[in-house]
Each structure stands twice: as C-alpha cells, then as structure tokens.
Amino acid sequence: MLKLVNIVLLFLLVWFTHSLAGEYSGPNRDAEGNIVPTPKGEACIAPVAEMRREHMNMLLHKRDQTMREGIRTKKASLTECINCHVTPDASGNVARIDNKQHFCASCHVAASVSIDCFSCHADRPASMFSQQVSE
Amino acid sequence: MSHFDSYRRRLLGAASATLAGLTIAPGVLLQTVQAKADNEAASSQQRWGLLIDTNLCEPGCDKCVTACNQEHGLRPLHGPETDAQWIRKVSLKHKQSGHELHMPVMCQHCGEPPCVDVCPTGASFKRADGIVLVDRHICIGCRYCMMACPYKARSFVHEKLTDQLPRAPRGKGTVEACTLCVHRIDRGDDNTACSEACPNTAMTFGDLKDPASEISQKLAQLGGQELRKKLKLDTGVRYQGIPA
Numbered sequence: 001m002l003k004l005v006n007i008v009l010l011f012l013l014v015w016f017t018h019s020l021a022g023e024y025s026g027p028n029r030d031a032e033g034n035i036v037p038t039p040k041g042e043a044c045i046a047p048v049a050e051m052r053r054e055h056m057n058m059l060l061h062k063r064d065q066t067m068r069e070g071i072r073t074k075k076a077s078l079t080e081c082i083n084c085h086v087t088p089d090a091s092g093n094v095a096r097i098d099n100k101q102h103f104c105a106s107c108h109v110a111a112s113v114s115i116d117c118f119s120c121h122a123d124r125p126a127s128m129f130s131q132q133v134s135e
Numbered sequence: 136m137s138h139f140d141s142y143r144r145r146l147l148g149a150a151s152a153t154l155a156g157l158t159i160a161p162g163v164l165l166q167t168v169q170a171k172a173d174n175e176a177a178s179s180q181q182r183w184g185l186l187i188d189t190n191l192c193e194p195g196c197d198k199c200v201t202a203c204n205q206e207h208g209l210r211p212l213h214g215p216e217t218d219a220q221w222i223r224k225v226s227l228k229h230k231q232s233g234h235e236l237h238m239p240v241m242c243q244h245c246g247e248p249p250c251v252d253v254c255p256t257g258a259s260f261k262r263a264d265g266i267v268l269v270d271r272h273i274c275i276g277c278r279y280c281m282m283a284c285p286y287k288a289r290s291f292v293h294e295k296l297t298d299q300l301p302r303a304p305r306g307k308g309t310v311e312a313c314t315l316c317v318h319r320i321d322r323g324d325d326n327t328a329c330s331e332a333c334p335n336t337a338m339t340f341g342d343l344k345d346p347a348s349e350i351s352q353k354l355a356q357l358g359g360q361e362l363r364k365k366l367k368l369d370t371g372v373r374y375q376g377i378p379a
Contacts, residue, residue: 065176069177070262079301119295120309121301
C-alpha cells in the first residue's frame with residue numbers, strides 16, 4: 001500500500017514540476033542528446049566545432065560593426081542566431097533563457113558560463129513578437 | 136521681433152540661397168537617395184535630422200511619445216521620475232503675450248555632442264551619419280552624459296527589464312536615449328516612429344546633407360532653429376516657430 005502511495009506521489013511530483021517548467025515541451029534532439037535546430041537554411045554559418053569555439057568572437061566582432069557602423073548583415077547577428085536556434089515546440093512555445101532547454105542556456109549552464117546578453121537582448125525569435133519587428 | 140518677421144527675414148535669405156544653389160550646381164538636386172545596403176557602413180555622406188514645426192504641434196497630443204514607446208518597447212514601471220523617456224512633450228508660455236509653444240524634445244543628435252565629450256568609456260559616440268548613440272555594451276552607467284546633456288534627453292534604466300524587442304535591446308544599469316530610429320534608417324526607411332505617428336506632419340525626418348530632401352527643402356524655405364543654439368552644438372534636430 002505504501003509503495004502505491006509513493007508511486008502516486010512521485011507521479012504527482014513529476015507532473016507538478018513539469019507543469020511548473022512552463023508549456024515548453026523541449027527541443028528536438030539527436031541520438032546523442034544534442035539540440036537539433038529546426039533547419040531554416042542549409043547549414044549554420046560555420047561547422048559545429050568552429051561555432052562552439054568561435055561563436056563569442058563572431059558575436060563580438062559583429063556587435064561592434066552593427067553598433068558603431070550600422071552594418072547589419074545577418075551572418076553572426078545575435079538576432080539571427082536566436083531566430084534559427086530558439087525554435088518553438090509543437091505547440092508554438094519556446095524556452096526562455098532561464099530554462100536550461102534554451103539553446104544558449106543548454107551549454108552555458110553545463111559549462112557554468114554566465115552570459116548577460118539576454119539581460120538586454122531578446123531571447124526569443126523575432127517572429128514571437130506580435131508587434132512588427134525587423135532586423 | 137515678431138515670429139512673422141523672423142520667418143520673413145529667413146524666407147528672403149533662404150530663397151536667395153536656394154536660387155544661388157540652383158545656378159551653381161543644378162545637378163545636385165537630381166541626386167536620389169539610395170537605401171544603405173546591409174553590408175554598407177553608415178557614411179558621413181548623410182547627416183540624419185529632424186525638423187519640427189512647433190506651429191503644427193498640438194497641445195495635449197502625445198502621439199509621437201506613444202509611438203516611440205511602442206517602437207522601442209518602453210513601458211511605464213515606477214513612475215515618471217525614473218521611467219525611461221526618449222521624447223518629452225514640452226510646453227512653453229510667454230508670460231507677457233500668452234503665446235504658447237508645444238514641441239517634442241528628444242536627443243538633438245548634436246554635431247558636437249557634450250555627452251560624447253564627457254563619457255569616460257567611449258560608450259557615448261556619434262555615428263558617421265550624425266546619429267548619437269550609447270554603446271550599452273561598454274556603458275558603465277555613470278550618468279555623466281545625462282549631466283552633460285543640455286536637453287535632458289537621456290534616461291537611465293533603473294530596473295531589470297524583460298521582454299525587450301529584438302530591434303531595441305535595453306538593459307538595467309545603462310543610459311539610453313533617442314536613437315533616431317537607427318534600425319529603421321539602416322533598413323532604408325524614410326521616417327522615424329515619431330514622425331510617422333504625427334497626425335499634423337509637424338515632424339520631418341531626412342538627410343540634412345541632401346539638398347533635395349524634404350527636410351533640406353523646408354529648412355531652405357523657412358529655416359530652423361537649434362534649441363539653445365548659443366551652445367553651438369550643431370544639432371541635427373531643428374525647430375520652426377520658436378523665438379530666435
């Protein structure tokens with residue numbers, strides 16, 4: 001009897017934490033558990049290994065170009081990274097940056113790297129905003 | 136000197152200047168403005184500015200302010216004392232005559248910006264095309280620029296913000312101000328959110344360096360004053376209908 005109660009309680013706990021975590025049901029993952037972005041083009045702007053090592057430098061370079069000179073190419077633009085990599089699940093919800101399933105958070109939490117990009121920048125794709133959004 | 140007199144004087148001066156321009160360089164007026172390509176840097180060939188006709192600006196109307204707030208995701212938080220404000224509606228009354236002036240005041244995008252002079256980190260800067268911006272990546276929130284600005288145009292973000300728009304990143308601990316809708320300019324739009332929203336077309340946006348642009352034509356016809364012009368800041372925002 002006690003076992004049954006435990007199982008029921010465990011089930012309720014899992015259900016409750018799941019509902020607390022928001023409606024986001026998780027990204028698509030490959031066999032190794034890596035997040036697979038919903039493809040919008042043929043490939044990312046560079047091979048995965050290079051992106052993992054160099055994405056911060058690309059973003060920094062692009063940041064200064066955009067901010068200082070107004071060069072708004074889409075390659076290595078943070079907005080475009082988010083547009084591709086933060087993908088809605090089947091019901092149209094996305095993970096926010098405080099959710100470990102957010103594309104950026106998924107690595108940065110594991111690597112214990114604090115980033116503050118999203119204290120200012122949008123952590124969701126531009127298509128999620130009801131107002132007309134450009135860039 | 137009455138407003139009419141100052142208008143007339145400027146009109147005569149401007150008309151002769153325009154005629155001279157026509158005869159010297161008629162080809163200049165045929166130039167067309169091309170939208171900047173994505174990979175092209177902002178250039179000093181342009182100087183973006185606004186011309187505000189205070190005679191057309193209605194008392195009580197704040198459509199430009201609302202449009203600015205919407206465009207950049209500015210939301211009221213803890214009251215007007217600390218909320219970010221990129222445009223303010225200013226009303227002035229001449230005590231003797233009772234004449235009232237109403238006008239929106241925002242960052243004047245100075246040619247010689249005091250905020251840039253005082254910034255200790257280089258976060259305040261002027262883009263090649265004359266837009267004065269804050270690079271909030273390196274802003275330390277010291278607020279020297281807010282002290283230096285003669286137009287009280289800058290705001291400090293006191294609170295942690297959420298749900299910022301992709302086109303207008305903003306964050307706690309940094310100073311911000313009117314960007315002259317730089318995201319619109321970079322995609323080639325010919326208006327700002329405020330000038331688009333004005334029901335009386337009191338605000339004209341354009342390139343001050345292009346003699347064929349609407350703003351240059353209007354300035355050539357009727358002139359435009361700088362606010363606090365004695366400071367010689369060469370502002371990019373000009374006003375019509377304010378006392379000389």
